[in-house]
Amino acid sequence: MTADHGKPEKTQLAEETLQLEKELAEMTTLAEERLNQLKYLQAEFDNFRKWSEKEKGSVITLANENLIKDLLVILDDFEQALPSLEDEKDREGVGMVYQKMVKILARYGLEPITCMGGKFDPQFHEVLCRKQCSEESDTIVEEIGKGYRLKSKVIRPSKVMIAEHASKKEGEENG
Structure with a gap:
C-alpha cells in the first residue's frame, strides 16, 4: 500500500x-x-x-x-x-x-564682425553699394554699418561697400 x-x-x-x-x-x-x-x-x-x-x-x-x-x-x-x-x-x-x-x-558672446579688406561674404555682409577701383572685385573697401555676431550667430550683418574692379577704360570698351 x-x-x-x-x-x-x-x-x-x-x-x-x-x-x-x-x-x-x-x-x-x-x-x-x-x-x-x-x-x-x-x-x-x-x-x-x-x-x-x-x-x-x-x-x-x-x-x-x-x-x-x-x-x-x-x-x-x-x-x-x-x-x-x-x-x-x-x-x-x-x-x-x-x-x-x-x-x-x-x-x-557679442563680437563685432571684422570686414575691412576682406572678401564679401553674404553670411556676414550686406552690400549697400559698389565702388569702381583698382581693388579686386568683391573686396570690402568701406564699412558703412558695423555688424555683430552673438556667439556664432550673425544678429546684424555688416553694411559694406565693395570694390568693382575697373579693368578697362570706358573708351576702350566702345572703341
Whole structure:
C-alpha cells in the first residue's frame, strides 16, 4: 500500500514542481519585461531632461539676443557721439562708458564682425553699394554699418561697400 500510495505523492510532487517552475518562468519573464520598461523610462526621462536643459538654454539665448539687438542701437549712438565730443574729459568719460558696455556685451558672446579688406561674404555682409577701383572685385573697401555676431550667430550683418574692379577704360570698351 505504501508503494502505491507513494507513487501518487511523487506524481503530485512532480506536478507541483512543474507548476512552480512554470510560475517561476512566467515571473522571471514578467520581471525582465518590467526591468526593460524601467530602463526605457529611465532613458526617456534622461532624454527629456537633456532636451529640457537645451530648450531652457535656447530661451535664455533668444532673450539675450533680443536684448542685445536693442542695445546695439545705443552702442551705435556711442560710436557716433564719441568723435563729435569736443571736450577731452567728456570724450574720455563717454569712452569709458562705451568700453564698459562693449565688455559686458562681449561676456554674453557679442563680437563685432571684422570686414575691412576682406572678401564679401553674404553670411556676414550686406552690400549697400559698389565702388569702381583698382581693388579686386568683391573686396570690402568701406564699412558703412558695423555688424555683430552673438556667439556664432550673425544678429546684424555688416553694411559694406565693395570694390568693382575697373579693368578697362570706358573708351576702350566702345572703341
